Amino acid sequence: MTIIDSHCHPQFSQYDQDREEVIKRALDTNVHMICVGTDLEMSQKAVELSEKYDSIWASAGLHPTEVSEVQEPTRAAYEKFIKHNKVVAVGEVGLDYYRIKDKILQNKQKEMFIEFLDLAMSNKKPLIIHCREAYDDLLKIIGNSKISGVIHSFTSDFKTAEKFLAKGFFIGFNGIITFTDQYNEAVINTPLTRTLIETDAPYLTPEPYRGKRNEPSYVIEVAKKIAELKNIPVEEVTEQTTKNTLKLFGLND
Ligand SMILES: [Zn+2]
16 A cells, blocks of 8 residues: 655755665655655755656745745746656745744745746646745635645644635645644544645654654654544555545656
8 A cells, every 4th residue: 555745855965864765765665755845956856856766756846934035036947847747746835924024025925925826827736835824825815726735734723724625725734743732623624535644854753753853654653643533544544645645646656
């Protein structure tokens, strides 16, 4: 049974010493992955990994905390990645008002998100969205756009999740749910048919590995926690979330 880590960063420098082994550990346990870009360089590296491994796909995007005041024109640079056959999404892109308090930069994030939303729509690719403490602004920008995607690393209540579910989005949960009860209500109430699992490795290591660097093979811990909260077998969680990931990103796995 294949599991897909729908959001991880094996291209990051944290894996420079042992990237091959980390990827092998995941593939050996049938964990496939979507390697998510966060800027031009990391999107390029994600594409390179996707070319090297059949079971790794890539996405290209600019993380909201990487948005700078004088942002270079980005569209053409990213468009070249978006057209690559292993690039399955635009992202991660979005808004982060938790880490970026500066109003000018927050406005720049909005401007960039609008541009990436348009890029995704015109290339018919789903969005991988990063959002922290900016859900209302994000919803406003998405408006009634006919766009699909995932709200990755979801950290709000079910009332907020519902607004994204109503727009057709999937909700992505990761290791956070293994070490806090804060999002249990969102996990329990989000239909399994609209749930994705992810690690966001190298960050947000799940229990029982807290304190260690995260890696894609740990994604099973997220599935186990969802199974526990929903009181269903873990196989049901892995099977359905894999189906969801294949469907959202149009993968043939
Ligand atoms: Zn990420």
